[in-house]
Amino acid sequence: MASAIRVLLFARLREICGASTVELSLDDAATPAECFDRLAARHRALASVRDRVMVAVNSEYAGWADRLSPGDEVAFIPPVSGG
């Protein structure tokens, strides 16, 4: 699908959604915020964590309202705990 957006989910977000990757259509989700809303409509527990989640597009930190392009990879990043 030419207008596909790939969404990556990590750690607790993957657990909540039951998947590490979700494909969405750019027609439905033109920004990371809209991607998150699509997922939150299917997985209610996501809404409560959104304030603490950060967004990356194509492996770079990005904004919730950034416009997505076909083929973009969006990652939702829960609070990190490396080290």
Place this chain on the structure above:
Amino acid sequence: MTGRRLRVEVTDRAISASELADLVRDPRAGAIATFEGTVRDHHAGKKVAFLEYEAYAPMAESELRKIGERVIERWPLEAVAISHRIGRLEIGEVAVALAVSAAHRAEAFDALRWAIDTLKETVPVWKRETGPDGAFWIEGPEHVPVEE
């Protein structure tokens, strides 16, 4: 940045600061500072049996590279090496290792401290802690029970 060496990796192999110290060794350096973050048997009052680390690997490596590039811009270093391990780690194993070399110790210590502090804020790596009380996602200061 000519002549300054930077090596970063996210790996499921065992890592150590001594291995990284050898990578940053340099004839122009009078100081090598290293840090290892190791798996502790307790956290926030809970006993810990083991940890499982996961990463968004391509982004984690690019964020580690940014940290390395920033410390090289900010301090007069010769070389920087940073490794983060992922997968299951037992008590005492090394989760993160850093080494920097510099002409003098002050900049080596300062750069090392800034690098590990920044790593803990920006690099997309997560840990899941398992102990007698169950399994938890570690999200900053919070423990969130694993539900699967």
